[in-house]
Amino acid sequence: MRIGLLGTGPWAQLAHAPALSLAHRTGLRGGVGRRTAPTKELADSYGVRAYDDVDALLADVDAVAVALPPAVQADLAARAARAGCHLLLDKPLAPTVEQARAVVEAVEEAGVASVVFFTTRFQPETEAWITEQAAVEGWFTGRAEWLGAVFSGDGNPFADSPWRQDKGALWDVGPHALSVLLPVLGDAGRVTAAAHGPGDTVHLVLDHAGGASSTLALSLTAPAAAAGATVELRGAAGVTLLPESTESAVSALLRAADALLTATRTGRPHPCDAAFGLRVTEILATAEALLNGDV
Incomplete structure (x- = not known):
């Protein structure tokens, strides 16, 4: 499974890139970020391509891993799903219920697999x-x-x-x-x-x-x-x-990538798929409304 990385920030550098470069059954093909220099630096470190266009990356891979803020992740995840890419996402899935639901709808319509990386669930x-x-x-x-x-x-x-x-x-x-x-x-x-x-x-x-x-x-x-x-x-x-747990985030992400590959091969949703990510978002949004006195 060819996989691309969206994001070049600390989490991408500390966890995603190291994990995906070590994965035996997936291959990191390249990455894209908002800034050119960090994207090139990260790509050069792992011997992969630095993309300057998201759609070009989506056309070259089977799946994407996302290491971006939740609002950016949600929009790009839906876009990637519509392009036929399977999704390895981070928590929270999105900062609003509407955005999270849009990701789930895109996943369902495209028939792609999804895994949301809740660290404890992969240790x-x-x-x-x-x-x-x-x-x-x-x-x-x-x-x-x-x-x-x-x-x-x-x-x-x-x-x-x-x-x-x-x-x-x-x-x-x-x-x-x-x-x-x-x-x-x-x-x-x-x-x-x-x-x-x-x-x-x-x-x-x-x-x-x-x-x-x-x-x-x-x-x-x-x-x-x-x-x-x-x-x-x-x-x-x-x-x-x-x-x-004695497992590092890198090791847990390796297991999450493997879980995504299994979901793509079997067609069986993983328990931590986008639909579960949506449910978590709904609960958090309800709690936030209570904290803000909106309900």
């Missing part, structure tokens, strides 16, 4: 835990704390990201928490409460289709010493915690 230890807990009945409640220090210290490559500054932890790490809770506790039928904390911290309460409730604490402004991710489940089976 062996955590994915195995999620699968195991989803088969357990009687969960009473879940607690997810996803606390980052992106805005708390110096030197974080994502601190200057305009979309993260605008959308905050709800949209950046909220998708990670939801990607763990939803397959275990069931869809979130209702966001029952949403409140602001310090910095960009938000607290959410969800009701799930399986009868359980969950609480989420999300932040990009936590002190570095307090940063980390915890998911705890409590129910008839007892108490269990999401295990830590």
Whole structure:
């Protein structure tokens, strides 16, 4: 599967390009970015073509990986799908429900495969835990704390990201928490409460289709010493915690690329496809409206 990379920012440099260059069953063919110099530098580093036109890249590849802000990703993903390209996307799928739905509609109309990269879902230890807990009945409640220090210290490559500054932890790490809770506790039928904390911290309460409730604490402004991710489940089976993973983002992205290839060959949608990305976007949009007092 020939794959092209859209985006040349920190995430493309740190994760996408290294992962796709290592993939055995896919081949990185080239990349395109907003600025010519970084695009050429990234392409030269991996011995691939630097494109100056998105449509030219789409015509040369079977799939695209997207490492761009959500609003840009959504528009280009729909465009790529209409060009017949399979999609390896990042979270969140889009910053609005309308944009996310447009991606799903383009994917369905074109008949292409899609995978949204929720890191925890592509790390062996955590994915195995999620699968195991989803088969357990009687969960009473879940607690997810996803606390980052992106805005708390110096030197974080994502601190200057305009979309993260605008959308905050709800949209950046909220998708990670939801990607763990939803397959275990069931869809979130209702966001029952949403409140602001310090910095960009938000607290959410969800009701799930399986009868359980969950609480989420999300932040990009936590002190570095307090940063980390915890998911705890409590129910008839007892108490269990999401295990830590030893896998890097590069290794997880390799698994995501492999999952996309499998989906293209089998025709079976991956659990983390664009439709799941849309559902996560819908939940985040509802929470955002509650936080803003719009509902």
